[in-house]
Amino acid sequence: xxxxxxxxxxxxxxxxxxxxxxxxxxxxxxxxxxxxxxxxxxxxxxxxxxxxxxxxxxxxxxxxxxxxxxxxxxxxxxxxxx
Amino acid sequence: xxxxxxxxxxxxxxxxxxxxxxxxxxxxxxxxxxxxxxxxxxxxxxxxxxxxxxxxxxxxxxxxxxxxxxxxxxxxxxxxxxxxxxxxxxxxxxxxxxxxxxxxxxxxxxxxxxxxxxxxxxxxxxxxxxxxxxxxxxxxxxxxxxxxxxxxxxxxxxxxxxxxxxxxxxxxxxxxxxxxxxxxxxxxxxxxxxxxxxxxxxxxxxxxxxxxxxxxxxxxxxxxxxxxxxxxxxxxxxxxxxxxxxxxxxxxxxxxxxxxxxxxxxxxxxxxxxxxxxxxxxxxxxxxxxxxxxxxxxxxxxxxxxxxxxxxxxxxxxxxxxxxxxxxxxxxxxxxxxxxxxxxxxxxxxxxxxxxxxxxxxxxxxxxxxxxxxxxxxxxxxxxxxxxxxxxxxxxxxxxxxxxxxxxxxxxxx
Numbered sequence: 161x162x163x164x165x166x167x168x169x170x171x172x173x174x175x176x177x178x179x180x181x182x183x184x185x186x187x188x189x190x191x192x193x194x195x196x197x198x199x200x201x202x203x204x205x206x207x208x209x210x211x212x213x214x215x216x217x218x219x220x221x222x223x224x225x226x227x228x229x230x231x232x233x234x235x236x237x238x239x240x241x242x
Numbered sequence: 243x244x245x246x247x248x249x250x251x252x253x254x255x256x257x258x259x260x261x262x263x264x265x266x267x268x269x270x271x272x273x274x275x276x277x278x279x280x281x282x283x284x285x286x287x288x289x290x291x292x293x294x295x296x297x298x299x300x301x302x303x304x305x306x307x308x309x310x311x312x313x314x315x316x317x318x319x320x321x322x323x324x325x326x327x328x329x330x331x332x333x334x335x336x337x338x339x340x341x342x343x344x345x346x347x348x349x350x351x352x353x354x355x356x357x358x359x360x361x362x363x364x365x366x367x368x369x370x371x372x373x374x375x376x377x378x379x380x381x382x383x384x385x386x387x388x389x390x391x392x393x394x395x396x397x398x399x400x401x402x403x404x405x406x407x408x409x410x411x412x413x414x415x416x417x418x419x420x421x422x423x424x425x426x427x428x429x430x431x432x433x434x435x436x437x438x439x440x441x442x443x444x445x446x447x448x449x450x451x452x453x454x455x456x457x458x459x460x461x462x463x464x465x466x467x468x469x470x471x472x473x474x475x476x477x478x479x480x481x482x483x484x485x486x487x488x489x490x491x492x493x494x495x496x497x498x499x500x501x502x503x504x505x506x507x508x509x510x511x512x513x514x515x516x517x518x519x520x521x522x523x524x525x526x527x528x529x530x531x532x533x534x535x536x537x538x539x540x541x542x543x544x545x546x547x548x549x550x551x552x553x554x555x556x557x558x559x560x561x562x563x564x565x566x567x568x569x570x571x572x573x574x575x576x577x578x579x580x581x582x583x584x585x586x587x588x589x590x591x592x593x594x595x596x597x598x599x600x601x602x603x604x605x606x607x608x609x610x611x612x613x614x615x616x617x618x619x620x621x622x623x624x625x626x627x628x629x630x631x632x633x634x635x636x637x638x639x640x641x642x643x644x645x646x647x648x649x650x651x652x653x654x655x656x
Binding site: 178179180197200201202204205208211217220 | 304305306309310368369371372373376
């Protein structure tokens with residue numbers, strides 16, 4: 161299912177849409193709260209959007225670990241159904 | 243006590259996005275009612291409503307914030323921006339800290355409530371959005387308006403069904419005249435053109451079913467009236483102490499002079515016989531304004547187009563105003579004939595229209611009043627607007643639970 165899927169690009173597209181930020185500001189090391197202007201509610205909403213797009217469940221304890229763009233890409237890569 | 247004047251008006255209604263647009267349309271008796279497009283109403287007994295057409299929240303609110311709000315808050319933020327622009331006010335820091343935001347709402351984010359109830363049932367609790375509660379709760383119109391305009395005074399939501407935003411204006415008036423603040427942004431909003439609301443009001447047989455003639459469906463006091471038509475929209479008014487308004491050379495639309503508020507304590511939805519509670523609200527407002535019944539030239543009635551409610555209000559007006567009402571001295575119209583019934587937003591929209599009538603010397607008509615119910619003996623300004631130099635006008639708003647509000651506005655003579 162994940163084969164041929166550009167997860168990184170999709171993650172960035174979702175971030176752009178959810179947080180209303182410029183694509184050029186979305187770097188792997190960018191953190192959602194400090195760099196991309198999300199608040200705690202916005203972060204939860206973002207994670208819900210990842211769950212829906214990639215058909216995965218991200219438990220609350222894992223949500224806390226997803227702080228940067230790269231964290232999200234790595235998490236999704238390792239949990240998406242292959 | 244401080245005198246209180248109105249120095250800004252912002253309207254977003256089924257008749258137009260903007261104050262000038264709405265007022266022109268209401269005076270021209272153009273109906274804002276049409277087939278429902280906001281949800282698929284094909285299975286409903288009522289398939290018409292007054293929608294705010296062509297409204298894009300992104301035109302008024304940053305995209306990221308749009309997601310945080312229900313439509314009722316979007317509409318209110320837009321109306322409040324129009325209001326502030328109209329008031330032409332530049333706030334000092336101190337004024338920002340005392341200017342309040344009172345936005346009345348009857349129901350709130352019903353559509354989001356329904357949507358997340360579905361999510362909960364179908365996908366489970368972990369899929370409910372963190373924005374669900376902020377999108378739904380009624381006071382988040384006031385909260386979002388406060389944030390959008392950076393106003394830090396008292397902020398809350400009067401909720402009293404279809405009298406909600408009339409209470410908001412009355413309470414804002416109280417805050418200023420007691421000398422606690424010079425500035426209040428007050429209004430109301432509602433956006434409940436949703437399946438849940440249409441089903442609920444439909445079950446009460448409260449809604450017009452004149453689906454084939456949407457523009458003719460809202461017809462207060464007409465023999466053929468068969469219920470109200472849901473509307474959505476928002477109004478915001480700038481209330482200001484007279485001393486403050488004069489100091490900054492503000493344009494003054496009119497003065498708030500009277501506020502009456504009562505309860506029928508009679509029935510869930512039916513008004514008390516002869517609108518007993520409404521009579522007391524009107525009398526209270528007259529006493530508050532230090533006016534005699536004959537001083538009022540125009541009433542913007544609650545007049546929702548329901549068979550029962552319209553008559554009880556008409557009877558209440560006759561009881562309070564006597565021969566002044568039956569002898570054509572007092573004109574009474576219902577602008578719900580063109581806007582539909584904005585529920586929690588109605589009181590503020592109609593307060594705004596009353597003040598515009600006062601300011602411009604133009605009385606909006608009751609559209610669709612083709613054959614007046616003989617049991618209503620008032621001059622209901624059928625079909626066509628009329629010119630009249632107005633000195634004092636009243637706006638009535640009543641809600642489920644038997645709650646009644648009457649507001650009096652007076653020409654400002656300097």
